[in-house]
Amino acid sequence: MLEFPRWKYFLILIILAVSALYALPNVYQKDPSVQITANRGAALDDALRSRVAADLAQQGVQVKGVALEGGSLMVRLHDLDAQTRAADVLRGDLGENYTVALNLASTVPDWLDNLGAQPMVLGLDLQGGVHFVLQVDQPAALEKRMDAYVEEVRVTLRDNRIGYQSVERRRDHSIVATLSPSNDAEAIAKARKLLTTAQPTLTQTLSGHQLTLQVPESELAQIATGAIEQNITTLRNRVNELGVSEPIIQRQGNDRVVVQLPGVQDTAAAKRMIGATATLEYRAVVEGNAADALATGRIPPEAKVYYRRDSGEPILLNKRVIVTGDQMVGAQSTMDQNGQPAVSVTLNSVGGQRMFDFTSVSVNKPMAVVYVEYLPEVKIVDGKEVHSTRVKEEVISVANINGVFGKQFQTTGLAKPEADELARQLKSGSLAAPMTFIEERIVGPSLGKENVERGVTAVLYAFLFTLIFFTVYYRMFGVLTSMALLFNLLIVVAVMSLFEATMTLPGFAGLALSIGLSVDANVLINERIREELRAGVPPKAAIVAGYEKAGGTILDANLTAIIAGVALYAFGTGPLKGFAVTLIVGVLASMFTAITVSRALAVLVYSRRKKLKSLAI
Template structure:
């Protein structure tokens, strides 16, 4: 009568083994560390290790180890105070070629990492991280869009063979067009109205004014923030940050919180970077003379080659930009040179195909454009600005026609990898400035973790004691099931990199309570059967079968509530919901299946069972 399928025992043992394997990395605490990375290919070699060790010795810091790990030099120290002192010392002495940032270094053994086992991801309130507030330069977004309209006006007039003498933007964001004396104003109006129907045209004769409506200017400013938020999400995904918070604040600010990120330099580089690629045609002419005399052709602009500083005359018209790139990966070409393999969208592919079709055998340049933030002191106050750096990284002859897919070389390896990430994430619609930056230290997170673990531990121990006294043997079995439940929750959250936060601890404690509730239903049902005179073994079978339906119904409603919290909640509510749902699913398995398996092992072989310790 009291039977349990053997295949279920195998499933339970398999779940137990996997739970132990994937929960085990949480035993290995991370070291406080300082991560040293090289800028623009700076070497990470033995000479650097010797320098770093010397600087630390002079500052009185005794590191646990100094070694190159995952393309960076990692200095492991004993506590947060030593970490801060080491970081300040290295930043002061290493100079601009290296970046020293706070980090947490994993101690998980290699054999566990081979199975994909990693510690549970902790939220900003538990393991620290960074909090940024970014200010959107909406004026630059408007200027960028107006510049695009200016170029569209020129292209429209040229494509329709309408001669003009000047196309200039004005301070009120309108565009002044001066047509040649022999041009047809009516045709110009017609073509401009057809190409840009959202804009309005004014003026008489050969002088036209293209105006951008106020509604369109407002839409441009608003969409710049939305595009920047979408781009930031993509860039944070490239950083591999779990459960980031990226949200709008007011009309022109964005809040970014990155749990677990201690390398603030890398985070700021990826989040605030505006580096991109531009492809331009090379203009015939002597670039050196044009630069020396200032006589630059109206359709051209002088750029400089990277490394040599040699001037190059390029067209003002951009063929394609980073905005039109949908995929980018770093690669090594046949000559061993690092570069980026690029895939364009349909519009960019068509423009590249059209240009290369008519310019085979002619040179085309690749321009690397970077917007670098600067802070200067004026009258005792910080003034933030940007310096635009434009470099020609390669000039190559177009040997054949190509469209959406091609490769760009001329970059350093680290630069190619970072640029590929930026191109995959997309470009910013408007530049941003970091107006607030806070680092939540891991020491505060450590205290929160300890308190959370203590709360869950006491909840578990109080439950175990009560059940042991009240239900005796069945109380002990319930305690084993609860311990298994806790192990499964930790393993699942570690395996799927779910984020544990302080609300998550509350969800874990609540899931333990729901698991207790399920076991109470089973035990009380068994006691009712015994009071009714049903034999012990039959009472066990009936108790589990009749209580299981009630447990499923009760937990199903709790799961629906958890899913609703996750779907419509943000931040802390999601952390609570994830832990709650995982805990409920685990408690259903342990209460109904695991506890019954243990009860069967204890009582099934007893032929003359007259009573139960319940």
């Protein structure tokens, strides 16, 4: 009567072994460390490693190790105070050629790492991280959009062969197109109709041959709002490229964005990736001597002077952009045929068509690639901080067009780290407007350590109290229940680690609650067995009846908890999601351990006793 299938024992043993394996990395604490990454042209080699070790030894900073790990030099320290001292020393010694940042280095053995076993990911409130507040430069977004309007008006008139003298932008967010006097009334009417079709949101006013297009206030507000929304979307994509778990990215007020990155201590890399506004522009080269044009001031009206990155020499490029980074849908860092770093670019349909049209009529003519970067600046004016943005434009490549191409091609002229970073930025999308870091806070790992210790202590005391209560009150079945609860905790930790779910401080509350629900399930089973015994049912039959009759009740009770957890995860944010994840995983594990594991243990203990007259319950 008291039987349990052998295959279920094998299943339990397999789950126990896998859970122990993937929970094991949480035993290995991370080392406080200092991460050194090279800027353009600098080298990471044994000479640098020896220099770093010597500098730290001279300053009396004891290190656990200095080694090259994953493309950076990692200095492992014994404690947080040594980490801070080492960072200060190295920032002063290494200068601008290297970026020095705080980090936490993994100590998980290679054999576990090769199996994909990693420690549980901790949230910002547990392991620390960075908290940024960024201000979106909305005037820059308006400027960028107005420039696009001006270019679109020029293209519309030029493509339809309507003569014009100039198209200019005014400070009141209007565009004035001065048409050629040779245009008659029919041509002017045609121009107005074409511009209405191309720009339906702009209002038109005609005075002689001067056509004024006004951007309405509602459109200006939409541009400003859209800039923030696009920046938030781009930030989420960029944070995904950083591989940060459970980041918080949300709007604050009219022009600010809050970014929280748990576990990130390399603030330099985070700021470079988040705030970078680098992009590419492809422009045609205008014939002529740029140096003579600068000297005489006679720059062709369709041209603009740029400077080469490698030599610093001036070059004339067409004001009209062929395609920009906004039209790129894919980018990948690669190598060209000569083994040099390159970025393989894929354009959208509009950009691909424009590139195809240009290259079709420009074979054997040069085309330039311009690297555009928006650099935030802070100046003190009358005792107040004034944030502004400086545009840096460099020609990184000028090459002849050897054949016709459209959507896919390669861009060269970049260093390897620069190509990698630019590819990530282009793939995640460009920012609609530059952003300035106006607040930066580092949540120290000491605070996280205290939170972890308190959370672990709370769960531990709740767990120990439960084990003692069960052992005293239910005796042998209390011991079996305690073993099932330990298995339950092991499964939760393993699942959270395996799927890289983030454990937050509210997550500890969810874990404690799931243990409580597991206790509740075991109480239902034990009390049901006691009821069967009081009714005069034989011990073995009472065990079977207890598990079978309590199973449906346990399923119903836990199902409602899972539904509540799913709702919290679907509609909640931040801490609520952390609570919901641990609750759902804990409830599912408790159902398995309470119904299956504890029954397997009970059968293992009592099935071979033929003359069983009573149960220790």
